[in-house]
Amino acid sequence: MKFNVKTVLQRSPRLGELSQIAGKLDVCLETPLALLHTQAGHIPHITHEVLKLVTQEPHFLQIPVVSMHNYLEAIHLYDGRVADFVGSKDSLTCVTLNDPSNLMKQGHHNKDKVPIFTKRGKVLYDSENYMDMVEKLRPDMYIILSDGDTNMTSSNKRVSKAVENTVSFNQRCIERHKKSEKLKDAFVIAPIAGGYCVKSRKQCLELLSPNEPDVQGYLIDGLHNNGPEVELISFSEVKPIVDYVISKLPPGKLRAIQGCWSPLNIIKLVNSGIDIFDTSYCRILTERSAALTFAIDAGEASESYEINLRHGKFSEDFQPVLKECKCVACQGYSRAYIHHLLTVQELLGSVLIMVHNIHHMLRFFQKIRDSVREDKLNELEDRVAAQIKLLHCHKEQLASSELSRNSTE
Amino acid sequence: MTTIKSPLSFAILGKCGSSKARVGKITLPHGPVDTPVFMPVGTQGTLKGMLPEQLKAMGVQILLANTYHLGTRPGVDILLKAGGLHKFMNWDGNLLTDSGGFQMVSLLKLAEITEQGVKFESLNEQKDQVMLSPEHSIEIQNAIGADIIMQLDDVVKTTVPDKERIEESVHRTTRWLDRCIKVHQNPSTQNIFPIVQGTLYQDLRKISIADHIKRDVNGFAIGGLSGGESKDDFWKIVHLCTDLLPKNKPIYLMGVGFATDLVVCSALGVDMFDCVFPTRTARFGCALTMVGQINLKKKQYATDLQPIDKDCDCSTCKNYTRAYLHGIVTDLPVACHLITVHNVVFQLRLMKTIRDSILNGTFVEFVQQFMLAIHPDRDYPTWIKDSLTAVNIPLL
Ligand SMILES: [Zn+2]
Ligand SMILES: [Zn+2]
Secondary structure (H helix, E strand, O other): OEEEEOOOOOOOOOOEEEEOEOOEOOOOEEEOEEEEEOEOOEOOOOOHHHHHHHOOOOOEEEEEHHHOHHHHHHHHHOOOOHHHHOOOOOOEEEEEOOOOOOOOOOOOOEOOEEEEEEOOEEEEEOHHHHHHHHHHHOOOEEEOOOOOOOOOOOOHHHHHHHHHHHHHHHHHHHHHHHHOOOOOOOEEEEEEOOOOOHHHHHHHHHHHHHHHHHOOEEEEOOOOOOOHHHHHOOHHHHHHHHHHHHHHOOOOOEEEOOOOOOHHHHHHHHHHOOOEEEOHHHHHHHHOOEEEOOOOOOOOOOOOOEEEOOOHHHOOOOOOOOOOOOOHHHHHOOHHHHHHHHHOOOHHHHHHHHHHHHHHHHHHHHHHHHHHHOOOHHHHHHHHHHHHHHHHHHHHHHHHHHHHHHHHO | OOOOOOOOEEEEEEEOOOOOOEEEEEEEOOEEEEEOEEEEEOOOOOEOOEOHHHHHHHOOOEEEEOHHHHHHOOOHHHHHHHOOHHHHHOOOOEEEEOOOHHHHHHHOOOOEEOOOOEEEEOOOOOOOEEEEOHHHHHHHHHHHOOOEEEOOOOOOOOOOOOHHHHHHHHHHHHHHHHHHHHHOOOOOOOEEEOEEOOOOOHHHHHHHHHHHOOOOOOOEEEOOOOOOOOHHHHHHHHHHHHHHOOOOOOEEEOOOOOHHHHHHHHHOOOOEEEEOHHHHHHHHOEEEEOOEEEEOOOHHHOOOOOOOOOOOOOHHHHHOOHHHHHHHOOOOHHHHHHHHHHHHHHHHHHHHHHHHHHHOOOHHHHHHHHHHHHOOOOOOOHHHHHHHHHOOOOOO
16 A cells, blocks of 8 residues: 655645555545544444445445454454455455544553453553554554553653653564565554653654654554543644644655544644544444534535434434435434434434444545645634534533523522 | 225235145235245334345335334324334335234233223333223324234233133124224225234134134234243144134234244244344344354354354355354444344245245245254154144154
């Protein structure tokens, strides 16, 4: 797999493409791109058969090792790639350590090892068993093992430890990669650690630079501990780090970020020059019964940023989730029906919400690419920002009316 | 003279030369149904995470939904506003609804049956006393709008020995049938089926049938079975009912859907079946095969790289191994979806095999081989031997 930047290198919101993919030479994917966040290879609630009804575009699955660890024995015996094993042989795959939709447990560090928490408990990964796993999975792309356990509040000691571990993992994983026949076509992404400390980021970048020829992309890691909280991170907090790291990265390499970033922050990150994201945000929305309804195109009708279909006001609302949406859910099912399914705890409720959310997110990314191409990303940002502002106003109004109601009681 | 166009026509396309098995085509307002048919159960207006688009692609022609559940949530009001359940759930195939009576008697301990109807304590917070009368059941079923609807019947457990009570239920069921027919609002689009009662008493079953066949209806259901009675009692009642019911109308055996039962009861002449088991069991990791069930949760499947069933052409068997399913079963909802796909396709395939073998004259051989595969030591249960012998199918 090769990455090429299509716009002028120095410009920060940029277009690129992933092509020359081994075994899939006809596939060409344009960036900025959202990998499809999965657990054990499935977008939560959506089987691959249903996914084909949602999008005919090539699927690029993000596969967390934490969700595959229990398959260790089976994968050992299995003679095929992870895409086949998870039942989606035509998909592209990107292997990463943790599940961005789940909050990581902090701490539990061992020297030269990273803990992950599978459904059967804590497991330690080091460069060797991580690369064993990657070799067995044979993904099209993977992220090198890293120590990403830092966030805004991490101590200096934790940050420098994370850098030290990440550099050491990088060294060993790349040595393994160079010797691996099975991974010779795999696209390698190197995480950069260093939390919110510019000095540590600088140090990490410098220590990783000798391996640059063996790396096709970089991940800005260590900004958060995954999970729903990422949605609430204010962009001004991450901007200095993101901008600094990007300014130091070789411009021809892919730049990735992971986590449940809000759509507005995704636009801002694209503006800073990020190329690859994931759809884990759709999972946290779906788990709270929320469907994305913000307007993507100019002139598109939208009454709100997102709607919570559990709310009683939808019990007799026979409109689709979003009037002009072309997804399978909006084409055949009403808000009232989804509300009914949620009330009686039927599985199809989450399926329909997820179908819509994924469709909306993919359409959003298409709009981002078109906007970058037409140099109109600011317009999109203003449109989304205005809708979020409305959402916040609405929430405040609700809160204050709640307050006044309580005070009169 | 104006005649209402019948919402059901039934054509018999072929019969087994030995047994009472037959192949038919029921034509309903939402398309044809090939019989013998298994109807998957979508209790609350949905089937275990399946999109109706998927069910259609699998070849499902009719789904069952439960009146008691739908009458509670979303309720008649919303169903009417939605334009009926077909529209509400985006299913343009056929639907069948039960009357709600069975659900109530089996789910609610405090149900009390009087001539008026089934009285029970509502599940709502006020714990109101609610009455499900024949009229109310039909009102809900009219709002749901299923192609086939059931009369409210007086359900007595098959294990109740009180013959007097059972005799009362037989007569009351017929009285309730007349009340149901009287208030039924949509006779041109919805078919009402009577339910034959009488538990295990042959004389009472005969009375029930004699009364029901005098009514102007398009099909019949056999109720009051599949409730814990012995299989030796069970098959004899089915055999009696299919002998006595008119041959030109479909016969529906309620609550029966295990593979062996489907094969035997098809041989006895039943046309329609339903059962929650194949879809309910998927959630617990249980997948159906021609020689029984496998529980994918079991450790032995952790490294089993075969599909659930190599002869199955469902999307789950084509794309996933047992090992993969083992790793996500009871953990991720998609595992339930994937196993449900297989289990529904399994039931459909079994019914198609039954129909095809009846049509091409190999039904007897099919039944023999099917039973032999499950009982390779030929230790057939008595009821299977007896029931099949009664319809001229000797086991190998
Ligand atoms: Zn939609
Ligand atoms: Zn199958």
